[in-house]
Structure formats: structure tokens, C-alpha cells
Amino acid sequence: MEIIKKTNNIKAGELYAMTKGPEVRKMQDAKGEVLDILAYVIYKDDKDDGSDPVTVLSVKTTEGALYATNSKTFIRNFVDILAMYDECGEEQPNLFKVGSARSNAGREYLTCTVGQ
DSSP: OOOEEOTTOOOOHHHHHHHHHHTTTGGGGTTEEEEEEEEEEEEEEETTTTOOOOOOEEEEEESEEEEOOOOHHHHHHHHHHHHHHTTOOOOOOOEEEEEEETTTOEEEEEEEEEEO
């Protein structure tokens, strides 16, 4: 496992729970919800079959719920939001809405926006 980016306030036990723990749920389960995110980690995870590693975003909410996704769109949206707030010198948001959209081919995918 290779850590790409994470919040500064994360502790080793939280990092383990967020990346390897059995309590981590699919981000798809939070579709339509606004998550109050306490911590996040983006990491590359090796696949058991030896194929290319997959990039995963795992989050911990202020309520202690853990969610993870390998959705490229969701991760890109999340990282872009953080970068825009950094670029403008603003405090990063902690509320993120888990949404979905359909591709031209009719496939549903996850989206991430700033929550209200």
C-alpha cells in the first residue's frame, strides 16, 4: 500500500481502520447523503491477482462511519475541491455530498460536491 495524500490529523489506528478494517462500507451506500468528513486518505492498494494497483479514497465521518471508493470520478472531484480551496487560501470544507450521474452509455457513476 502506498499513501498518496491524507489529512494531517489522522492517527495510525484510524489509518489502519480506514484502509484495512472490515467496517469500511462502499461509498455507494452513502449516495444522496452529505458526509461530515473528519479524516481522509487516498492510497494505492495492491490487488490480490497481481494486476495494477487501484487508487482508493477512504473517509471517516465525524460520526465514526467509514466509507471507501475507487471511483475515479469521485476521487477526482474530491481532490479538485480540496485543491480549489487551497488555491484560494480558504479552509477546506468538511461537508461533501455523495451524488451520482449517468454516462452517455447509461452507466451510473458517483460524484462528489461540496455539501451544504
